[in-house]
Amino acid sequence: MAPSRREFLGVVLGASAAGTLGVPALAQTTRPPTPACGGHGATPTQTEGPYFKPSSPERVSLLEPEMRGRRLTVSGAVLGTDCKPVPRALLDFWQADAGGRYDNAAFRLRGHQLTDAEGRYRLETILPGIYPGRARHIHVKVQAPSRPPLTTQLYFPGEAGNARDGIFDPALLVALADAADGASAARFDFVLDLRAR
Ligand code: FE
Numbered sequence: 001m002a003p004s005r006r007e008f009l010g011v012v013l014g015a016s017a018a019g020t021l022g023v024p025a026l027a028q029t030t031r032p033p034t035p036a037c038g039g040h041g042a043t044p045t046q047t048e049g050p051y052f053k054p055s056s057p058e059r060v061s062l063l064e065p066e067m068r069g070r071r072l073t074v075s076g077a078v079l080g081t082d083c084k085p086v087p088r089a090l091l092d093f094w095q096a097d098a099g100g101r102y103d104n105a106a107f108r109l110r111g112h113q114l115t116d117a118e119g120r121y122r123l124e125t126i127l128p129g130i131y132p133g134r135a136r137h138i139h140v141k142v143q144a145p146s147r148p149p150l151t152t153q154l155y156f157p158g159e160a161g162n163a164r165d166g167i168f169d170p171a172l173l174v175a176l177a178d179a180a181d182g183a184s185a186a187r188f189d190f191v192l193d194l195r196a197r
Pocket of ligand 1: 049137
């Protein structure tokens with residue numbers, strides 16, 4: 001069977017990237033067209049749940065004075081399924097506080113930001129508390145310019161609640177590390193299907 005247009009482009013792009021790095025381009029033609037950004041297609045969608053509120057403030061830090069909870073940064077990139085970064089993608093985060101409560105009256109622990117020119121984002125927040133029936137999670141909508149939003153949730157490794165949560169998806173686990181300052185650092189790259197309608 002002839003390679004699809006996408007497979008063909010993958011080989012060409014892979015060869016060109018390898019050339020830039022000084023790797024012989026020929027070797028690339030034998031590799032499968034698996035993108036470096038995961039090869040599993042777009043990030044899975046999840047329910048928005050009952051607590052989304054539109055018009056969150058634009059801010060990279062959701063921290064406020066006296067806020068309880070373990071400090072957490074979440075960072076990574078927004079990429080297309082072609083693994084190219086998506087600049088100026090909108091990320092709108094919302095989460096529970098350390099006690100597992102959402103602020104539905106105001107915008108505590110809610111905020112949106114745009115990716116930079118390299119498609120990167122960085123959120124400063126606290127580890128969300130857990131509430132009955134759910135594993136620990138952060139909600140997010142991710143939207144490339146002029147595209148529909150992808151609504152999903154991020155989960156944390158090593159949580160007993162993951163196995164008990166009926167909508168938990170291991171593809172949405174962040175990579176978690178402990179930072180030197182007693183905070184936690186999570187990483188997650190979102191992958192958007194830019195052809196989706
Ligand atoms: Fe929730």
